[in-house]
Amino acid sequence: MTQMGFYFNQTRCTGCHTCRVACKDWHDLQSEGVNWMQIKIVEKGTFPHLFLAFMAVPCYQCETPACMVACPVDAISKRASDGIVVVDPDTCLGREKCAKTPCLKACRSRVPQFGPEDNAKMQKCDFCMERLDQGKQPICVEACPMFALEIGALSDLRQKYGSSREAPGFNHSLKIKPAVVMTPKPEVYS
Amino acid sequence: MDNSETFSHGDIRIVNTGCCHDCGGRCVLKAHVKDGRVIRLESDTGEYPQIRACMRGRAYRQRLYSPDRLQHPLRRVGKKGAGKFERVSWDDALNEVAGKLQHVKETYGNASILLLASGGNQGMLHGPLPVGAMLQEFGGFTRTWGIASYEGAMYASMATYGTIRTGNSREDLLNSKMVILWGWNPAVTIQDPGTSLMLARVKEKGVKIVVVDPRYSDSAATFGQQWIPIRPGTDSAVLIAMAYVILKENLQDQAFIDKHTVGIEKYKDYLFGDEDGIPKTPRWAESISTVPAQVIAELAREYAQSKPAALIAGWAPARAAFGEQYSRAANVLTAMTGNIGVSGGYAAGFMRAYSSREFSHKKVVVRPDQAKPRSTGNPVEDGASPRKYSLHKLYGGTNPNGARIHNAKVFDAILRGKAGGYPADIKLGYVVASNCLNQNPNTRRGKAALEALDFLVVHEQFMTPTARFADIVLPVNTFMERSDIAPPWLGSPYYIYLNKAVDSLYEAKSDLDICRELAPKLGISPMMFAFTEDEILQGIAAGRDDIPDYGVMKRDGVLKIRLDEPMVSFKEQIEDPGQASFPTLSGKIEIYCEHLAEMGDPSVPPVPRYMPHAESHDASLAKQYPLQLITPHDKKRAHSTWYNVPWCSEIEPHVVRINPVDARDRGIRDDDMVDLFNDRGRVRIRARVTERIMPGVLELTQGAWYDPDEEGVDLGGCANVLTRDDASPGGAHPMNSTLVQVEAFSQD
Numbered sequence: 001m002t003q004m005g006f007y008f009n010q011t012r013c014t015g016c017h018t019c020r021v022a023c024k025d026w027h028d029l030q031s032e033g034v035n036w037m038q039i040k041i042v043e044k045g046t047f048p049h050l051f052l053a054f055m056a057v058p059c060y061q062c063e064t065p066a067c068m069v070a071c072p073v074d075a076i077s078k079r080a081s082d083g084i085v086v087v088d089p090d091t092c093l094g095r096e097k098c099a100k101t102p103c104l105k106a107c108r109s110r111v112p113q114f115g116p117e118d119n120a121k122m123q124k125c126d127f128c129m130e131r132l133d134q135g136k137q138p139i140c141v142e143a144c145p146m147f148a149l150e151i152g153a154l155s156d157l158r159q160k161y162g163s164s165r166e167a168p169g170f171n172h173s174l175k176i177k178p179a180v181v182m183t184p185k186p187e188v189y190s
Numbered sequence: 191m192d193n194s195e196t197f198s199h200g201d202i203r204i205v206n207t208g209c210c211h212d213c214g215g216r217c218v219l220k221a222h223v224k225d226g227r228v229i230r231l232e233s234d235t236g237e238y239p240q241i242r243a244c245m246r247g248r249a250y251r252q253r254l255y256s257p258d259r260l261q262h263p264l265r266r267v268g269k270k271g272a273g274k275f276e277r278v279s280w281d282d283a284l285n286e287v288a289g290k291l292q293h294v295k296e297t298y299g300n301a302s303i304l305l306l307a308s309g310g311n312q313g314m315l316h317g318p319l320p321v322g323a324m325l326q327e328f329g330g331f332t333r334t335w336g337i338a339s340y341e342g343a344m345y346a347s348m349a350t351y352g353t354i355r356t357g358n359s360r361e362d363l364l365n366s367k368m369v370i371l372w373g374w375n376p377a378v379t380i381q382d383p384g385t386s387l388m389l390a391r392v393k394e395k396g397v398k399i400v401v402v403d404p405r406y407s408d409s410a411a412t413f414g415q416q417w418i419p420i421r422p423g424t425d426s427a428v429l430i431a432m433a434y435v436i437l438k439e440n441l442q443d444q445a446f447i448d449k450h451t452v453g454i455e456k457y458k459d460y461l462f463g464d465e466d467g468i469p470k471t472p473r474w475a476e477s478i479s480t481v482p483a484q485v486i487a488e489l490a491r492e493y494a495q496s497k498p499a500a501l502i503a504g505w506a507p508a509r510a511a512f513g514e515q516y517s518r519a520a521n522v523l524t525a526m527t528g529n530i531g532v533s534g535g536y537a538a539g540f541m542r543a544y545s546s547r548e549f550s551h552k553k554v555v556v557r558p559d560q561a562k563p564r565s566t567g568n569p570v571e572d573g574a575s576p577r578k579y580s581l582h583k584l585y586g587g588t589n590p591n592g593a594r595i596h597n598a599k600v601f602d603a604i605l606r607g608k609a610g611g612y613p614a615d616i617k618l619g620y621v622v623a624s625n626c627l628n629q630n631p632n633t634r635r636g637k638a639a640l641e642a643l644d645f646l647v648v649h650e651q652f653m654t655p656t657a658r659f660a661d662i663v664l665p666v667n668t669f670m671e672r673s674d675i676a677p678p679w680l681g682s683p684y685y686i687y688l689n690k691a692v693d694s695l696y697e698a699k700s701d702l703d704i705c706r707e708l709a710p711k712l713g714i715s716p717m718m719f720a721f722t723e724d725e726i727l728q729g730i731a732a733g734r735d736d737i738p739d740y741g742v743m744k745r746d747g748v749l750k751i752r753l754d755e756p757m758v759s760f761k762e763q764i765e766d767p768g769q770a771s772f773p774t775l776s777g778k779i780e781i782y783c784e785h786l787a788e789m790g791d792p793s794v795p796p797v798p799r800y801m802p803h804a805e806s807h808d809a810s811l812a813k814q815y816p817l818q819l820i821t822p823h824d825k826k827r828a829h830s831t832w833y834n835v836p837w838c839s840e841i842e843p844h845v846v847r848i849n850p851v852d853a854r855d856r857g858i859r860d861d862d863m864v865d866l867f868n869d870r871g872r873v874r875i876r877a878r879v880t881e882r883i884m885p886g887v888l889e890l891t892q893g894a895w896y897d898p899d900e901e902g903v904d905l906g907g908c909a910n911v912l913t914r915d916d917a918s919p920g921g922a923h924p925m926n927s928t929l930v931q932v933e934a935f936s937q938d
Contacts, residue, residue: 011390011393011394011412012390012412013412014377014378014386014408014409014412015377015408015412015825016244016245016377016378016386016408016825017245017825017838017841018242018243018244018245018248020245021245021248021249021837021838022231022233022245022248024249024837025230025231025248025249025251025837026230026231028229028230030252032836032837032840033840039841043880043881043882045881046881047406047419047849047851047881047882047883047884047885048406048417048419048884050406050411050417050881050882051411052406052408052411052882053411139232142232142233142235143233143242143243143248144242145242145244145383145386145387146386146387146390147387190406190410190411190414190416190417
């Protein structure tokens with residue numbers, strides 16, 4: 001298996017939300033609040049000495065996904081070919097029937113989401129699998145005006161961009177191993 | 191098969207179009223169309239440079255298919271502003287509009303017809319153009335001047351260089367050794383889509399970028415190595431003090447000054463205090479701007495010694511009372527340091543390095559003293575004298591026709607007419623591509639003005655705050671429903687060709703088609719309307735010398751023009767001054783502007799000056815309203831467009847940003863509801879307490895829709911409820927010169 005991973009060049013991110021909206025458009029996520037790509041903002045310091053960074057939060061396709069471990073009915077699995085974490089909506093019990101929805105609590109990045117519809121099934125970023133299968137990049141990668149995102153084999157990303165797995169707004173965990181490479185924004189204050 | 195389709199797969203057709211509203215970008219969109227509906231979008235994945243749409247463009251389907259789209263012509267039935275309308279047929283609506291136009295023309299004359307046009311829904315064809323053509327043929331109309339975004343910058347650019355074609359194309363930033371972004375936040379305000387990427391690349395080269403802004407903006411945070419917070423309205427003081435330091439320490443490019451400029455000695459008289467006894471030292475500027483003297487002196491030295499360096503003077507600080515002075519001071523500084531006409535430098539000014547917008551992008555060859563007053567073809571304007579303070583001896587910039595009304599004064603003009611000193615008594619308003627009630631200053635006066643009109647017709651896509659005051663609202667289609675051509679505003683050499691992706695929704699029509707149907711009812715047949723949309727677009731393309739093949743541009747949806755090297759404004763003048771001169775009265779860069787000197791009016795001084803005004807931080811009004819409000823762009827919208835698109839607005843609620851120091855003093859906590867007010871109005875809004883705004887300053891982004899309650903308190907957060915409807919002599923709107931107070935709002 002080639003584990004696919006996510007590269008984020010945090011130094012370039014202006015927090016413009018283009019990736020998030022391109023994703024909503026492509027996947028037709030009409031509901032407010034449902035975002036397969038989320039943008040976190042890190043704001044620190046006291047005027048005039050400030051630090052600001054953005055963190056792109058798709059699904060990091062963890063090597064041992066906490067959501068997968070937590071799911072009571074094994075609706076979440078890793079695709080054998082590329083390690084992309086997928087949810088089977090037919091198996092997922094749905095928000096009301098599952099009651100505890102442990103996948104929500106398990107994921108520190110709040111990646112699993114439920115729409116507003118009755119007994120909504122869990123949904124999340126899947127690296128635009130159908131685009132990858134057609135040889136295209138995920139829509140967020142193609143959308144980013146700053147060319148700050150890339151998705152590819154984790155080993156290739158490491159080779160290209162180094163082994164850094166942390167950045168302000170994101171802590172790596174050896175337990176779940178998010179498949180990420182990051183160019184962190186140096187925490188320098190203005 | 192339509193040649194706009196690059197490829198289709200299955201039952202999906204991909205239409206090459208682009209995004210086109212009132213931001214400084216025009217971006218590639220590829221609409222995936224299935225069964226006559228756009229089902230998703232892609233953007234540019236083609237050759238360098240990719241013109242990638244931002245969040246707003248990517249959210250377009252929610253705007254196109256919004257449940258709030260206006261579907262039919264509407265006639266007002268409730269009181270003005272109440273939003274009560276009835277559905278009418280196109281024929282009835284247009285008959286009524288035609289009847290009112292005829293009546294006003296016959297009873298009061300054409301000057302009583304006011305066109306309120308803007309760029310909110312505008313390509314090179316659709317938008318105000320066909321309406322203007324129609325009203326002109328009808329005998330003319332009163333029009334406005336003074337663009338809120340840039341009028342101050344434009345005036346200063348004309349005064350200094352005699353042209354608005356300044357600066358270098360974005361690519362050239364890679365040749366700079368230092369870049370200063372002054373009052374400019376291109377991460378949010380798109381002024382050519384590739385700007386942010388270019389700035390990131392400049393930073394990655396290790397080149398220092400300094401950001402001067404009252405806010406720790408997204409641009410300051412992402413590109414800035416240094417952030418210099420500055421009190422709004424005092425930018426000119428700091429730039430002037432930088433000039434002082436540069437001359438005092440002999441860091442200027444004297445050879446450049448001698449060869450290419452006039453008037454440095456007169457500027458020195460002001461700088462060194464010979465004129466008024468006040469040397470414009472960094473300490474002087476510190477007391478005005480809060481920027482430490484040491485920081486000012488170091489910035490001056492660094493800028494003068496890092497050649498070439500690009501000082502990009504954003505338009506925002508010129509959206510202020512006497513905003514022209516800030517732009518002039520920046521322009522002059524770039525001249526004093528010899529950063530004009532050289533790669534890596536940047537002639538601060540209007541920033542339009544490359545222009546596909548003007549009819550020819552050949553250099554202006556007409557000598558200013560030979561320039562003839564331009565006939566506008568509008569009978570109402572023919573014979574009018576040049577407007578006071580206009581730079582009418584120069585060729586280009588804003589039309590100096592004295593029959594025009596400044597946009598900031600247009601509501602007052604409607605209310606007071608000729609008796610108030612305005613050129614006409616306005617009876618009928620014709621609004622196209624504009625949400626002027628929301629976007630012009632002083633909304634409350636605007637409301638009174640729109641109520642006072644005999645008749646108001648509005649072309650719109652949504653029931654905007656302006657449309658609510660209309661007698662007739664005509665539903666207009668979006669760029670997805672028609673074809674057009676669109677170049678960006680400023681420095682980038684390309685055109686977007688917007689191929690129609692889907693048929694017009696509901697009963698919406700293009701501005702062109704509305705006018706085509708209205709014109710015969712007015713008994714006129716403007717020549718333009720004899721042609722099809724495609725023929726007109728072909729004609730527009732034929733008038734440009736940088737569109738080699740209309741068909742190819744249409745097929746590809748974008749034409750990227752290859753330049754041999756980045757565009758560097760004034761290269762010819764600097765390299766060979768014997769052959770090329772600046773189109774100013776002197777033929778040189780005017781540190782001391784002769785045209786301004788001839789006016790002999792202290793409000794338009796011939797050299798740049800710091801000029802306080804009625805809503806300066808230290809004005810007497812500041813005792814009552816001690817906080818300075820700035821009203822910048824919001825990343826969620828382009829002006830008031832996209833305000834009602836949930837994919838954009840869900841980022842965060844509309845808020846007023848306030849520093850913790852100011853919040854604490856007033857018992858305001860993050861997320862509290864607060865009242866923001868001055869003598870002009872009151873806005874009730876959520877507070878965001880953040881260190882990202884300097885103490886003493888509030889930020890309320892412009893463009894949120896005015897929504898007054900029964901007591902007149904705006905619950906929508908429209909910044910212009912608070913701004914002043916005045917204009918600087920050069921036309922700068924004083925939106926960023928607004929004093930306010932804020933207090934916690936309690937329910938009881």
